[in-house]
Amino acid sequence: MTSRAKLLTVLVLVIVAAGALYLNALMHRLRSERAQPTEASARTKLAEASLHAQNAPQESVTLFFPSNDQGVLLQETRQLSLAASDTDRIRQIFLALLEGSAQGHGAPIPAGAELRSAFLAADGTAYLDLAAGALPLFEPGIGTETLAVYSIVDSMCYNIPSVKRVKFLIQGQEVETLDGHVDLTEAFVPDTSLKPSTP
């Protein structure tokens, strides 16, 4: 019985040690994960600054952010000195959404998602070409993907009148869905029904 007790004690010690090691590794990973978004947002700010028109006046821009709790888009206004060309404006709106809400609403575009290129076709279709790495960053789900897509589409169409619809491409290619749910094979027109009835 005593040898069994000894064995048990050793076993418990080993488990505790392993647990401590694991916890340490976990904390380390958590810290490095936390660092990512700030780095990404710093890059975002840099990219945004380069787009700002030199002497353009600040304009009020309305952005739509997802609320998974309510299943709606919440609007937020912010002052931006918008660029002269629509293509640059598309980039500016994208980056503003990527930077996130100042009022703590949900993030429509995950940190680390990169816009490779954007252009506006003559028929009013804005093409947003995301880097391949962006897809798995989006949270999978019918609700989450729908809100993410429409927060981008609605924000673009609301602030840039010449944008009538938005088509998403990944690495220059058409893809079937954003992350397993929402259909990306067609260009999106804005969905105004997603806004809350009482803002």
Place this chain on the structure above:
Amino acid sequence: MGSVAKDGCKLKDLIGAFRRHSRSAFTAGLGILLGAGALLWWTRPLRSDNFVFYLPAARDVLPVRTLGETSYLPLVGVLNLVGKVDALRESSNKLSLWYGDNTLEVRDNNRKVTLNKTSLKLSEPVRFVNGQWLVPVDFLSVVLPRLVKEPIEYRAGDKRIFIGSAKPATFAVRLESLANGARVRVEFTSPLTFQTAARDGKWILYLGDRAIEPLEQKFDFDNPYVSDLRFDDQDGVPKLILTPKTSGLDLYPALEEGGKVLRADILKPAAPATGQATGAAAQSAGPGQAGGAEGPAALPQRPTLPVVVLDAGHGGSDSGAQGPNGVLEKNLVAQIVVRVRTALLATQKYRVILTRMGDTDPDFDQRAIVADTAHAAVFISFHAGNLGFRSPRVAVYTFQPPGGGSTFDPLAPRPLLMPWNEAQTPHLAESQKLAQALEEQLSRLSEIQSGPIQPAPVRVLRSVDAPAIAIEVGSLEPNTDPAPLLDSQFQQKIASAIVSALDAFEGGVS
């Protein structure tokens, strides 16, 4: 003890009593169990069925042994079918096997299986009976995929498995009434050949060499000519068995559409006995026979039960959303779908077809094809995801084309050919009705958050040619406790809500 039992909830007392008497209670219990076991040993039902193995170049069967509630397969037999056992060593209660590069160890009365030093757990213990090592059939999904390199398709509960390139075809069945008989149409997903035979007053349609996975095993018809159609491959030969309602009927089978449709006409022999024509026989009632032709045609011919297609999202390498502790969307929705299926079948009002078998990931078009070839009355897709902090919550979605405004005019004649990616458009109004019927039921459940119905560009609904909705339960995401979603009562409530909603939904299902 009597008063404890009466009060019912004095759990502490019960545990205390159990602790105090556990030793003697254990001995007594064991004695009773052994006694009962010895008494019941001979009366125990010894059912014997076959399990069919579809291999790339062959097919084979093994006998299934039923012990208690569990189906068992002979371990060595299974391994020798899919490969070859190189060596084995048996000791008193342990079997060690060498199989290719693998070593496998099982013990009698033990759920644990050791494969190359990895420990795997079966649902029921391995048994050593009459000199034979038996494993519960979930060995096929727990252990076998790690032993063979070929892809395996196995649907839990089925008595067949497809290994390697034996990608199975499947089929949908429809009954049409003819003036002097009935027509059974079997639409296969890939072409096949067939041969017929008659035995014991039934017709047997042998389906050639293709591996076939039936989504349903038996189809009952409410019809004066044909009673049921059953799929059977118990001897390793896939076939359909057609049972006529009465004797004296004739069968005229034929393949159509390049071998993808098997049409079987069951006809009353025509009085002047011209017989040959099959399709023509239906219309050949001349003026002189008007009364006779009217007779059978006027018989009540209720169509077969409406088909409900249940689509468990994701599967295979696509796990979908993830919660804490390894809870995966693909498994959660498969669990819910099984409950919904059981609840729907219990009403005896519907046929139910699932879009995926086991842990596989059919693409969006394949899921729609299941619904469209089965002429589904209703299609429901199940998902789980982040729905915010109010958990448990159920969101109901209808399809919304990303391009917005559909120009579909319900009064205009339906075009002969519908574009595949617009198949849902004509059904949007019905889908909305179905969603409302379900939302109405869900809103009555005070402990579940729901509503409002949201139109969303859900890819899987796009090509479904039937009223279709998607359901998402939440929240399943890394920072929310998934326990409320795994709760069997929660899942059961969703199943009941769907049954009531389908009852209330008028239109597609009737």
